[in-house]
Amino acid sequence: MAATPAISLTHVSKVYRRFGGHQFATLKSAFLQRSILRDLQPRETFQALDDVSFDVPTGSTFAVIGRNGSGKSTALKLVAGITKPTSGTVHVEGRISALIELGAGFHPEISGRENVFINGIMLGLTKREIQERFDAIVEFAEMKEFIDAPVKTYSSGMYMRLGFAVAIHVDPEVLLVDEVLAVGDEGFTHKCLDKFAEFKRRGKTILLVTHSLGLVERFCDDAVWLDHGKKLAQGDPKRVIGAYLIDVESAEEGYLAKEDAKTQEEVAVAEPVRADGSVEHGPVSPEPAGEADVRAEAEPKNMFKADEGRWGSGGVAITGVTLRSASGEVGHVFHTGDEVAIEIGLKADRPHDDFVFGVAMFNTEGTCVYGTNTDIEKYVAGELSGEGIVRFVIESLDLVEGTYKLDVAVHKKDGAPYDYHRLLYTFRVKSRTKDAGIYRPKHHWEFSPTVKLTRTDE
């Protein structure tokens, strides 16, 4: 570590005051009720940062990660000096440029050229300095043809690019970046990254707030993870990201479990679906009107393009669907290659001898990733009575990362449904490999001796 850190936060806390109903408190009422002093006192407070300390060594690239509302941006604003800490100290060594709000202060009526000058002066440059850098700025923003047009005619991408170009040409000692890499097309993003790399080479300090973990892993020397205003971890980006991802996963699991609990409850308490084939709406059915024709035919015309829902004659009811891992635990987040069992609880109103169980998985685009049923797989129905459980065991969940929804159904051999649950159950698949597609065949690579490759993650 360098002798003096470029940025150092020491026991920094930030409490935002929420002025109770302040927008509506008028001066008149403040005087009339003599509440002017009381109104200026905060009624509620919100702790955005809670005793956070970290040092950013000079010349390092440092990332702040965390979920939304974890205090990342507040930390950045404190470093930028836009707000002051409630307690603790923030110390920054050298000229700062903050890529927080790009093009803040651009005036829509005047030309890009004039705005570059004004923006530059706002960011602390002198007229001469801007003059010297003007061509570089315009070229970087790829705005040569439009620089003399008023800013109001710019597209949002042009606006951001120009703002970015000015901010980055301030040539700061310390660069603060708040999730601004999404400003341009692929090419521009690369240019931004190159610029950051150049900064890094020249020994400047970069503080980066981002959700793009890949960027952090590739780019940063150090990372800190904030959650609810507290520092949870700091150190090697890989390790911090790992810890963060585990936390995100458990939060997702919690969220999906809650959603699922709602569905299960709905399914469990739902009256047996009416025998005339009318529809019970699923709990999250977004467009009830669209199901009018579904009602008539008892099932959607296009099985591959339907909304969530539940329908069927109700002779056999699905009372619950749970996903279990190999160890038997109920879960909603699984990893590629895990063993997963879909457990279907059933209840028949009387003994039936014509029944088929079916399961299908859909990805978020609505594409059916896989579907099968007991009839296709040559099971012949015997008898079903009372309550029962059917388990569909996926020995290896070979799916790419993403969110998937499940169709679960029990119907007659001719297709007439007893109980059809469409897209009511959600699970998520996590993968360490960022491969693409809808299906992951089991695979490995082979190379002849003249082709040499090594794996880095093993």
Added chain:
Amino acid sequence: MWHNFSRLFRYRGLIQTLVVRDLKARYRGSVLGYFWSFVNPLLLLGIYSFVFATIMKSDDVKTQPYAVFMFCGILPWTWFSSSLLESSASLIAGGNLIKKVLFPAEVLPIVSVFSNMVHFAFGLPILAGFMLYYGHTPLLSNFVWFPVVVLVQLILTIAFALLVSALTVHFRDLRDLLANVLTLWFFATPIIYPYFREGVVQYKHIFRWNPVYHLIVSYQESLFFGGRFGHGPWLLLLGGLSVVFFFAAYWIFDRLRDSFAEVV
């Protein structure tokens, strides 16, 4: 506060740039462009002279030519009142800057005052034109006070602007209140009537508490009335108090500064 205050001086380049931007942006797209800066006061003057020199004709010989007399008061008053109205909105309008960029908030109300000062300056040639037309020349010995009056008004207006802008952030309805207060203030100041009018003299001790009273009377003595510049001591006293007021206003602004980024 002193640290921030010394920083303020360094922002003169920024203030200058923003004033120029304001002026450029204001007339961008209009046919007459900068010419509006002349046309506006001209039209205003036309209306007022029609009302007060034709309809409600005053026979006070000391205020003739009436158009010139009135213009001496209206020009600085417009500067004062527009500055306050604009600065009361300036922090809210510039919220993006205050929240997202390290930006000295006090620059915004100060820019409002300066850009209105430029409009004031644009009005001066019109005033001079009218004086030529009516053959009315101010006494040189009085005219030298003119820059002093402008300076005092500048300090006083900035002080008010800082105060109003900072308070408006917390009390939004100050803006509407201000518009009405300014109307009252306009009529409570001897702009369309002379300060030596009977009704005014009678309540002189009340009028004296109005700082703009001293400014306007000084303008009128320096530009319009002949005779000795009698208001000098008052003007200097006002100047001294304005400086004190300015620091007080700056102190309040500085105290409220940290809340801007959160409340705006």
